[in-house]
Amino acid sequence: MSFSLLKRIHPLAVGAYRCHAYSSAPLGVMNQVLAEVMDGIKAAGTYKPERVITTKQAAQIKVQGNNKDILNFCANNYLGLSSNLEVIEAAKESLDLYGNGLSSVRFICGTQDIHKELEHKIAKFHGRDDAILYISCFDANAGIFETLLGREDAVLSDELNHASIIDGIRLCSAERHRYKHMNMQDLEEKLQATQKCRMRLIVTDGVFSMDGDVSPLREICDLADKYNSLVFIDECHATGFLGATGRGTEEFLGVEGRCHIINSTLGKALGGAAGGYTTGPQSLIDILRQKSRPYLFSNSLPPPIVAAASKVFDMITQDNSLIAKVTSNTKRFRDKITAAGFEVWGKDHPICPIMLKEASLAGRFAEEMLDRDIYVIGFSFPVVPKGLARIRVQISAAHSEEEIDRAVDAFIEVGKKLEVIP
Template sequence: MKTNQLLKVWRTAFSQGKAGTATMAQVNTVLQGELEGIKEAGTWKGERIITSKQGPSIHVQGNKNDILNFCANNYLGLSSHPEVIEAGKKALDTHGAGLSSVRFICGTMDLHKELEEKIAKFHGKEDSILYASCFDANAGIFEVLLSAEDAVISDELNHASIIDGIRLCKAKRLRYQHRNMADLEGQLTDAKDCKKKLIATDGVFSMDGNVAPLPEICNLAEKHGAVVFIDECHGTGFFGPTGRGTDEHFGVGNKIDIINSTLGKALGGAAGGYTAGPKELISLLRQRSRPYLFSNALPPPVVACASKAIDLITSNSDLPQKVLSNTVQFRSRMSEAGFNLGGDPEHPICPVMLQDARLANLFADEMLERGIYVIGFSYPVVPKGKARIRVQLSAAHSQAEVDRAVDAFIEIGRKLKVIN
């Protein structure tokens, strides 16, 4: 249903004094039409039911055999790591299931402070602050940091949470073409009279696996007196030589001012997000950031799992290297077979570009029949005509499992005439 249609239904109903059941019935009729339109377009997104722990191999309802999972954000395989699970169990016993409160009232525990210290140290920042999700971290920062006298310059393909967070602030909003540094400089020039200028970008763009050109961005920020903010959800823990993220990958960590990221992907995979940066900023966020002030504290088991995950990453740099080797193996074989892959050659997000939404969904269903769990991505998650299967490699995948996935891609690709 189009938004205008829905508004018309509501306004007509209320103008006639018809509220409650009758009004909702009218709305439901229009909603059903919209749902049918999604199905007819081939972009319906069903949800498969998993009946096991997250891991390289999972159980999917309706399938008797184990299924290899190649579309989770479990980049290091830590979601079901025994030490991570044990840390969560222990915290459940010692600190309970949850705080039943927000942080500043009676919701801050020693576990929260310990994890914030670890995060700050991990990223080489002065301090950090925890949120219920990185979506909340992105929703909470721009409004606090920027005023009507300031400007935020954002990559046009930034994550929806960054876009929504920026909408909440009163700063002048500018967008630059995706990874286009000439356009970024033009926007910075347009904002020259603004008091503060902040460049906002994903470190890695999740749908494409493209990496932001951080060295060039940092050079422009220095030239124009701007602050650099990056969302590192698809870099933290596994990208870069020791998993510190995109800034480590490029060697520009000391030039990145603010990092927002998640605990819900490589760092245990449960939930939670954070901001890491200068202590003054973190202190101000504790005083004014609405998602922080009005959301329950992260549950102790979740905090303990993430804390243990960071311990495992910092003590074992082999994990990020295993992700990289699996990525190279997958990409090289797929490219040799004739598939069109998007993204950075060193990043484990590997979009298999199929363009057509129906084809992407059909391809994913065929893969599941062969024991490989992948999902077709189509509009509105990605632009129209850019449908794909987004493969994500994990350190927990063996070489044999990567080969098995590629073999299935090749078999189905030939069947559906995607490759010769």
């Protein structure tokens, strides 16, 4: 191969050509580029170290290098069921009956009766026609927009929707419009501008995971009715615990049945392992089974996860005491932390973002909290916008009132030390 041809095919290969076939030059370039990026992340104070937990997920955990019991206020374990004994036992029994996994995708040899049973429970829980399981809700969001929407259609998405929604929308060929966060005037203007389109899909998180605010779903559904549009809602931070019986944002806001499509996760309140789903009209679920790429080309959900999630649906359908507990714990924490002088975003939700603004301050605050046996994490760019760093506290039904109060006391102590509150 000539040097000029090699240069046209792959510029990075030029150095390898000059230094013979097995030169490490391309790897050296990559290492240098990535080192510069990493240096920039650390200089900006946005480097995110991973703490290693050495116990099961629970209200109290241990972390590597520290043998003390630490209160965990940084998990999506809203109902405290990630290590519930009944849920674990259901997963164990499924290992004996159904094995560890299917080693295949659903349409080949990866569907068991328990998959169909769980899909039926999900659809019944939400009051929809049918449901389809995915390995994660990220996959569910990646698989729906490309399947449903074509060039004749339009998608209108809240600007603060989850990254998986953003990535999923990028895959579709529809017109793409972002409306200002929870701004109904902007949404209506975009609905008016897209009236020529065949289908219009309004896309929103039910609860926005970084801010803890609840989507104005009633107003969105009213606009959808007015402009003959569909509504899609991501319920990952609502299913199982928001609303009197855990049916999510629809129930919480009194608009049951008005959303056309619901995507959610099994990996937060519903057992804490993995798995996601879409539930909605039969016609949609049928076409997703035929065309949704993450469904067609990913292994089916492992039996232990399916059995555990199925058990959780049984538990919360029969008894809503855990839902009531996380609700009361949330009110206790929010009332006390607000009275202490902290700026807390969101309302009436277990996600409680305590705003600190500076990334380096958020990181230092989290370390000070860990010194006081409270596990929280500082959130900074690119997880949240620059200048809006925070500690995102997450409340669980597994927390006792005493543990809630201990966390508040620690926040007050650190807040005063770092001059966040007077």
